[in-house]
Amino acid sequence: MIMTVFSRRTAFAAVSVLLLVACNKPAATGTGGGQTAAIAAGEHVKGSDAAPVTLIEYASPTCPACKYFHDSILPDLEENYVATGKVKFVFREYPVHGDVDVAAYVLALCSGDDNFFATLDDLFANQSGIVDAARSGVLKATLQTIGKRHGIETEAQFDACMENRAYREVLADKYQVATDKWNVNSTPTFIINGEEFTFEGDLRSYDGFAKYIDGLIGETPAAQEAAPAEETPAADAPATETTDQ
Template structure:
């Protein structure tokens, strides 16, 4: 899993120091590569879960793992601001794609895909509750308890997690990400340029604003 970019944002005692720190943060946002946007947006094994204006000037594709702490941190601390500032205002189209790092992450994504068009709410709950299922001994029971709150029954839960085609498709989405150069999570492609790590809203704004 990717670490947050090592930018020391210490408390500033004056404006010059604050500006220097801001500059350092922006400098840390250099893209680590790029991909052909047409290839990035090619249909995959599973339909993209798109939120935002289809014609937004900026497209963000995130590859994440449900058991990745940095991914959970991004979705808890940065995504709400990204949603309010850019997605709901029509400036950004956002797509989350599956890049599971282990079987538990695969199970989490499968449940999100089975959640009756509640993909993002289910993802949000699983990230917020990550320590309650991803790091416990009996993850299956923990996931079942969370899934029941989302409307699953024991039967629909079992049916989802034993759906071999869905598992194969989730793995195919990960394989496509690997072909695009994803090696860690979270990895973001912003208008085709690649960035790794759980960025803050300030860091994302530094990338997005010049594209608007």
Template sequence: MIRSLSRRNLLSSLAAIPAVALLAACSDSGEKAEAQDVKPAAPSDPTKPAEPAKPAAPAAAKAPEAQGTVDMTAVLKPGALPDMQLGKDDAKVTIVEYASMTCPHCAHFAETTFPELKTKYIDTGKARYILREFPFDPSAEAGFMLARCSKENYFPMVDVLFRQQANWVGVNNTKDALLQIAKLAGFTQESFEACLTDQKLLDDVRSVQKRGADEFKVDSTPTFFINGKTYKGAMSIAEMSAIIDPLL
């Protein structure tokens, strides 16, 4: 459960967040690969020249196993905050991601998988993508609040905060680090503090998180709901494609 913080101490709390606070709730989708049995090569015939090795064909990615199912009609009902969406409403595939701004696995997905997911499926009208806030700590709450205050620049702000995660998560003074990033995005000192002292926005962000946990059993990030199936952990574009392609 997220510790309740009032608007009076959210800003001050950002100045002293433990470096590893609450990041354990992030999950990792990867399983350790098992070593393959290796057999020694047969000795070559010295009377015949060796043939050049042929490159192995890339193995097709296997779709990760779903961790459960969910009623997408219920998932897509409006919540405390309007959904932030990319893609067409009538796309055949709907992807809802619950993420935390301080989760390293969420940042890894945002940097390594999402750009190609957007190009291959979202921009082409095949899928729509919805990002929902699931903060585990005050720093993540602040990051999402700044993204919401960016209005039409919500997704660019999220992208910057994920890419700059190492520069503001777990540092000595998170408030100052976030302020420097926010200024590059057009915030002033005044608009920055006004955003992070907006009690209604803070309550709404927490409400999105609480609804995800209570109604849809989200307990780690990133968690994805894709056309009624639940997937936990950051996935590669090959894994995402293996899930999405059969749905098209």
């Protein structure tokens, strides 16, 4: 049995028991006071450094709303804004589901900088299988299968990856910045040019993101073909306690 307890002051513990901090403060929409969201070396970035808009996403690989954004909104943002030099997209890990999220993110980090987004895509594509595996006590086997597709081919390599303390410290540092500086307490949360937004209101659709970004860069949104209405999953917040059998 793996027990994961979230508390404000908890840091990472042993490899088999991953304890993370949780923020109990409510995350506001459109807050942040215009603070500069500095982009550090080693960040996961798509787009030009010269882009006028920086969009940071804090996300969990097991969060349904994050998968919805990843599958249904981000591709159009990448095509129309990232690829055209208007937006720099930065992905930051925010593990709200303890052991499962941390293990998944460590796996993505082990795959290397050049393969991080490909591994992340794989994690989102197999989200339901990962969650089911965690509940059934076979998470290691499921993540090993994913890892083999991204250069982590042997059990020894996988075990060494999971035991990589440096990657866990990277995740802990990002989590601390997210909670202390930005008051992040749910996923996905977005920082757009220093302003924090939760996944609600207009920012639950591509059109909402496009309208806000175009406002920042002084453009009129291009007409979009209407798409069928689709139910959007609610944002995920850190649980107080989860148990994986």
